[in-house]
Amino acid sequence: MTDKEKVLVIDDEKPTLRMFSLLLSAYGYDILTAENGHEGVELFKAERPNLVLTDIKMPVMDGIEALKEIKRIDPHAEVIVITGHGDMDLAIQALNLDATDFINKPLQREALEQALNRASERLAITRNEEGQISVRERPEAAVIAVRGNISGHTVPHLDAAFRTAKGLGKGLILIHFEDNASINGAGITGLTRLLQTHRDEGIQVALAGLSPNFKTVFDMVGITKLASMYESAEEALQ
Amino acid sequence: MLVAVLFISVAIAFIARYILLSSLNQELEMRGEAIAHSVAERGGSYILDNDIPQLLVLIFDEAKLHQRKHLLSYIFIEDVNGKLLAHTMTKRLPDVLLSNKLPQGKHDAIKLLNVEGEHIYDVAAAINEGLYRIGTVHVGLNKEHIDTLVGKLRVAFLGFISLVVLITIFLSSWLTRYITKPITDLTRLSDEISRGNFDIPLKLGPDEDWDTANCPAFTNTDLPCWHFDESRSGEAPGEEHRKCAKCAFYRKHEGDEVVQLSDSFRNMVWSIKLYRRRLRESEEKYRSLFDSGPDPIFVVDCATGDIRDANPRTEELYGYAKEELLALKFLNLGPEHNAECLNYFSEGGGGCVYFPKVLHYKKGNEPFFVNMHACPISYRGRHAIIVAVTDITEMIEKDAQLIQAGKMKSLGEMSAGVAHEINQPLNAIKMGSEYLAMMQEQDLAVSKEDFLQVVAEISAQVDRAAEIIDTLRSFGRKSDLIEELVDINQPVRAVLSMVRRQFELDNIRFELDLTEGLPKVSAHSNRLQQVIFNLVTNARDAINDCSSPMDAVCDRRITIRTGKSEGKIYTEIEDTGAGIREEDQHKIFEPFFTTKEAGQGMGLGLAITYGIVKDYGGDIRINSDNKKGTVFRMQFPAANTRGGPSI
Numbered sequence: 001m002t003d004k005e006k007v008l009v010i011d012d013e014k015p016t017l018r019m020f021s022l023l024l025s026a027y028g029y030d031i032l033t034a035e036n037g038h039e040g041v042e043l044f045k046a047e048r049p050n051l052v053l054t055d056i057k058m059p060v061m062d063g064i065e066a067l068k069e070i071k072r073i074d075p076h077a078e079v080i081v082i083t084g085h086g087d088m089d090l091a092i093q094a095l096n097l098d099a100t101d102f103i104n105k106p107l108q109r110e111a112l113e114q115a116l117n118r119a120s121e122r123l124a125i126t127r128n129e130e131g132q133i134s135v136r137e138r139p140e141a142a143v144i145a146v147r148g149n150i151s152g153h154t155v156p157h158l159d160a161a162f163r164t165a166k167g168l169g170k171g172l173i174l175i176h177f178e179d180n181a182s183i184n185g186a187g188i189t190g191l192t193r194l195l196q197t198h199r200d201e202g203i204q205v206a207l208a209g210l211s212p213n214f215k216t217v218f219d220m221v222g223i224t225k226l227a228s229m230y231e232s233a234e235e236a237l238q
Numbered sequence: 239m240l241v242a243v244l245f246i247s248v249a250i251a252f253i254a255r256y257i258l259l260s261s262l263n264q265e266l267e268m269r270g271e272a273i274a275h276s277v278a279e280r281g282g283s284y285i286l287d288n289d290i291p292q293l294l295v296l297i298f299d300e301a302k303l304h305q306r307k308h309l310l311s312y313i314f315i316e317d318v319n320g321k322l323l324a325h326t327m328t329k330r331l332p333d334v335l336l337s338n339k340l341p342q343g344k345h346d347a348i349k350l351l352n353v354e355g356e357h358i359y360d361v362a363a364a365i366n367e368g369l370y371r372i373g374t375v376h377v378g379l380n381k382e383h384i385d386t387l388v389g390k391l392r393v394a395f396l397g398f399i400s401l402v403v404l405i406t407i408f409l410s411s412w413l414t415r416y417i418t419k420p421i422t423d424l425t426r427l428s429d430e431i432s433r434g435n436f437d438i439p440l441k442l443g444p445d446e447d448w449d450t451a452n453c454p455a456f457t458n459t460d461l462p463c464w465h466f467d468e469s470r471s472g473e474a475p476g477e478e479h480r481k482c483a484k485c486a487f488y489r490k491h492e493g494d495e496v497v498q499l500s501d502s503f504r505n506m507v508w509s510i511k512l513y514r515r516r517l518r519e520s521e522e523k524y525r526s527l528f529d530s531g532p533d534p535i536f537v538v539d540c541a542t543g544d545i546r547d548a549n550p551r552t553e554e555l556y557g558y559a560k561e562e563l564l565a566l567k568f569l570n571l572g573p574e575h576n577a578e579c580l581n582y583f584s585e586g587g588g589g590c591v592y593f594p595k596v597l598h599y600k601k602g603n604e605p606f607f608v609n610m611h612a613c614p615i616s617y618r619g620r621h622a623i624i625v626a627v628t629d630i631t632e633m634i635e636k637d638a639q640l641i642q643a644g645k646m647k648s649l650g651e652m653s654a655g656v657a658h659e660i661n662q663p664l665n666a667i668k669m670g671s672e673y674l675a676m677m678q679e680q681d682l683a684v685s686k687e688d689f690l691q692v693v694a695e696i697s698a699q700v701d702r703a704a705e706i707i708d709t710l711r712s713f714g715r716k717s718d719l720i721e722e723l724v725d726i727n728q729p730v731r732a733v734l735s736m737v738r739r740q741f742e743l744d745n746i747r748f749e750l751d752l753t754e755g756l757p758k759v760s761a762h763s764n765r766l767q768q769v770i771f772n773l774v775t776n777a778r779d780a781i782n783d784c785s786s787p788m789d790a791v792c793d794r795r796i797t798i799r800t801g802k803s804e805g806k807i808y809t810e811i812e813d814t815g816a817g818i819r820e821e822d823q824h825k826i827f828e829p830f831f832t833t834k835e836a837g838q839g840m841g842l843g844l845a846i847t848y849g850i851v852k853d854y855g856g857d858i859r860i861n862s863d864n865k866k867g868t869v870f871r872m873q874f875p876a877a878n879t880r881g882g883p884s885i
Contacts, residue, residue, distance in 0.1 A: 013662050013665070013666065015662075015663070015666035015695050015698070015699055016662065016665055016666050016669065018666075018691065018695060019665075019666050019669035019670050019673060019692070019695065020669065022669075022670075022673045022688055022691075022692065023669055023672065023673045023676070026673060026676060026677060026680075026682065057658060057743045058743065059742040059743050059744075059745055060745065062743070084657065084658050084661050105661050105662075105664070105665040106661065106664040106665040106667070106668035106669075107665055107668055107669050107672070108668075108672075109672040109675070109676060112672075
């Protein structure tokens with residue numbers, strides 16, 4: 001049992017905690033539960049799990065505060081926040097604080113699985129931003145592949161990649177997000193600015209491979225108006 | 239009257255006649271006797287001397303003197319032995335005359351004799367010398383002469399009596415004309431007036447004209463009649479009564495008592511006429527107010543509770559015909575509250591009372607709300623109350639709509655919290671079912687224990703969500719008009735079930751101190767929820783005004799207490815917020831007053847709260863210390879004690 005990955009779940013709802021325990025045990029995790037931010041942070045300090053799932057809306061200390069604390073203690077910890085439906089502001093706030101991902105309540109199994117996978121992958125890859133963005137040439141488009149986390153630090157690399165892609169002189173630039181890719185608020189802002197400048201130059205940009213969660217966020221901030229979205233790279237290139 | 243006068247006069251006349259005639263007879267007889275005695279006095283010596291010629295001279299002188307010859311038929315003298323000595327007759331003395339013998343010891347006697355068909359009173363007188371009788375004088379009084387005299391007297395007297403009777407008749411007719419007739423007229427008039435006929439011409443004098451148009455006070459009932467209303471003070475009429483100084487109707491003639499009586503009677507009739515007209519006008523005015531007033535009005539007998547009178551609007555509003563209404567008791571119209579009204583007055587309550595929002599029933603038991611004003615009056619000699627009713631159904635409905643709008647707003651405010659609240663059970667259900675699905679898909683065995691746990695949890699969470707939905711539904715439902723019995727703790731719990739979590743996420747703790755088993759309150763549960771919701775959200779805002787949710791040291795607490803004191807059921811909601819400034823405390827229940835920033839609040843929450851609390855006969859008070867928090871305390875009377883004595 002000790003080689004199991006430890007997961008800390010922070011939620012003020014006992015029934016939810018119980019279900020999490022069952023579900024995550026089924027996924028093969030070792031579960032730690034806490035009923036509020038304080039408990040969670042204390043437990044995190046004691047147990048140092050690599051993965052934390054936290055509800056945002058909690059009394060005493062909410063998920064955002066807990067996220068800050070945990071990131072302060074261990075910036076490499078992967079924190080997935082659980083939000084109520086339509087709480088995009090909070091979700092974005094959490095992403096800006098370098099949360100790995102966010103999941104909406106009521107919890108979809110796929111979303112949970114994706115988030116868990118992404119977290120595991122992110123835990124696996126080295127935190128080297130340059131290696132995260134690469135440009136490849138395809139017959140019909142220039143493809144920018146994105147891995148890991150796009151944040152304020154990554155945006156200049158993304159800019160450079162864009163210029164490279166433009167230099168290829170294709171009519172379409174496809175930004176392909178890998179499975180483990182996530183993007184925080186600053187990343188989103190940078191991407192938006194980038195897309196706006198390129199739209200003025202009349203170059204078509206397509207985005208592919210985003211998880212539904214991020215699609216929602218992109219919808220909200222208006223990126224979908226600047227670029228077309230596709231499920232996969234293949235779909236985009238047809 | 240006249241007959242009596244005549245009868246009395248005739249009786250007096252007969253008595254007088256009798257006295258007169260008998261005294262005349264006596265007088266003549268006495269004259270006869272006097273003559274006889276004077277002859278006896280003077281003839282005594284001639285008899286003694288036996289001087290017959292002298293005796294003759296004497297009796298002739300006596301007999302023929304002046305008028306006596308008509309009265310005296312004869313004089314003769316006889317001696318003691320009855321022998322005739324002298325007489326004045328020219329023929330032989332009839333024998334019958336000698337039959338009137340004077341008995342011994344008597345001086346005179348009188349006797350009616352019939353002498354050859356003539357009736358004569360024969361007066362005999364003794365002629366005495368010393369103690370001895372020496373003869374008798376007889377004087378014959380002619381009865382016919384006497385009768386003639388009497389006859390003359392009788393005629394004269396009868397004439398006199400007739401004159402007296404005539405004078406009497408004349409006098410009484412004069413009396414009739416000048417005294418009795420006016421009084422008879424007055425009697426006739428007052429009889430007419432008693433029968434209510436005031437339009438008879440009141441001709442009591444020659445210069446009468448009963449044209450009422452001449453009287454300004456008669457045509458204008460607002461103008462007082464100076465003679466009636468003002469003249470008692472003895473002052474001159476004022477400007478508006480200038481012409482009334484020479485009033486066409488009030489009279490004072492110079493004259494005897496009868497004239498004065500008829501004047502005063504006439505004035506009285508005029509006053510009655512004037513005031514009767516005014517009374518009728520005023521009665522018509524108020525009757526028309528009663529009949530055509532916009533609001534229903536009842537007159538209710540205090541003792542029996544019967545409806546004695548009702549205006550046409552009552553028929554429209556209550557749907558009963560007037561006869562049906564008059565057959566009803568006032569209690570039938572509003573069994574819940576009308577008893578209170580009746581009791582108030584029958585227990586001697588004075589003044590007018592106002593009963594707001596009373597439930598009444600139309601025909602067919604359809605309930606509606608009224609405001610009731612009741613004042614004591616005397617109606618046909620009985621203690622009664624006049625009840626004016628205003629239909630406020632429309633207002634109540636508007637009220638309900640406003641409250642409903644307020645509730646909808648509250649629902650809107652709650653929605654985020656409620657969404658979160660419903661999301662929690664949904665999340666647990668979702669996860670439970672996803673877990674089961676996943677285990678099935680991956681053909682993994684679920685331990686029976688886990689399975690039962692998941693299923694039980696799912697079931698419990700569904701109940702939880704359903705409960706939230708129920709609470710929301712009952713909160714949002716529009717209340718009936720009819721109040722229900724509410725345990726004051728129930729709305730508190732219902733509101734908390736919706737907002738507690740939400741508040742706790744804001745780090746606001748609830749402390750509950752609810753007393754169980756309190757008497758129920760007559761109210762609407764969801765309106766009370768609305769009130770409590772308003773108060774707790776205000777409490778939250780007040781707490782947020784004073785500290786931030788992140789502030790761990792700050793006491794962020796809302797305390798809710800329920801209980802009973804002094805017969806009232808109370809609910810207190812206390813916060814540890816910023817408090818209400820002294821100068822705002824009396825304004826906070828005013829509509830559109832808000833201490834929040836523009837766009838943050840309408841300022842209707844507490845106004846609606848106040849209205850709802852007042853509706854249930856309760857009151858709401860604030861106790862606030864700036865910077866220390868506020869206590870809102872609502873008190874309600876226990877059900878069935880509203881307006882009555884405290885339990």
